[in-house]
Amino acid sequence: MIVRLALTDFMAHEGTVFDLASGLNVLTGPNNTGKSAVVEALRCLSENPPPKHVIRHGAAEARVEATLEDGVTVTWVRRAKYALYEVRRPGVEEPETYAKMGKGVVPEEVQRLLRLGPVRLDGDVPVDVHIGNQREPVFLLNDSGTKVAGFFAASTEAAHLIAMQARLTKRVSKTKTEKKRLEKTLAATAKSLGRLAALPELELRLEAAADREAVLAAGEAASARLEQHLAARQAATGRIETLAHTAKTLARLAAPPGLVPTAALAEGVARQQELSRRVVRAAGRERALARLIPPPLLTDTAALAARLDALRRAGAAAT
Secondary structure: OOOEEHHHHHHHOOEEEEEEOOOOOOOOOOOOOEEEEEEEHHHHHOOOOOOHHHHOOOOOEEEEEEEEEOEEEEEEEEOOOOOEEEEOOOOOOOOOEEEEEOOHHHHHHHHHHHHOOOOEEEEOOOEOOOOOOOHHHHHOOOHHHHHHHHHHOOOOOOHHHHHHHHHHHHHEEEEEHHHHHHHHHEEEEHHHHHHHHHHHHHHHHHHHHHHOOOOHHHHHHHHHHHHHHHHHHHHHHHHHHHHHHHHHHHHOOOOOOOOOHHHHHHHHHHHHHHHHHHHHHHHHHHHHHHHOOOOOOOOOOOHHHHHHHHHHHHHHHHH
């Protein structure tokens, strides 16, 4: 729980300290005394919003310091180009510093200490039950410029509202630009549709062209068949002319001589062929015999016979 809230150079507060009681705390006072700035300070402390309009005019930074019941202090510091958090714990001289977090990012440790984050309802819908916005820029849209200027001049949240008005003006300008773009697109589409008005007539022309194309295709097919017939006729004519020329040439030839009996001639040829075969065989035998070794000369066998006879007698005597 926050027991003390200190604002330094924060919007209309140059240096303001609130000692908060347990339970409900109520801020009362005239308009433009900085009550809404206290709510904005709590929002900055819990959400780290990007706008830098909260820095008091002429100051280098704005500080929102919350002291918790356990003595821990959480300070949100907003400078021109960035924001940071400082956490001081009892008995520790150096604070814990959290910087370069990104727009709208709150360190988890700061969230745990403050416990001011949105509450998730059924359907995962975040609802901020701690801080409520007092004003929205929409309430000035239907008022006169004089009233708007007077409100901005008197309000302690002029910079915040001007920034919101600038964003709204930018959004309106963007919407007008988008409207003009859509109008141009619509005009171009209408023009394109106008060019398509002749489509029915064009469709009829296309159908007629398709019919003519079918007729031409049929004519081309008939022409191809006729060309085939002509080619066949020319080929037949060529063959007829060739046959006629051949017949004329044969008619001019003399009759062939008459045939004579050939039986005697055939018989003579057969005998000649048989003689030729015999000559070939004889020549082969002659060549084979020429390669043989001559047989040894015969000698007188009388002495050999006498010797054999003597041997037989000697054998008979021995027995």
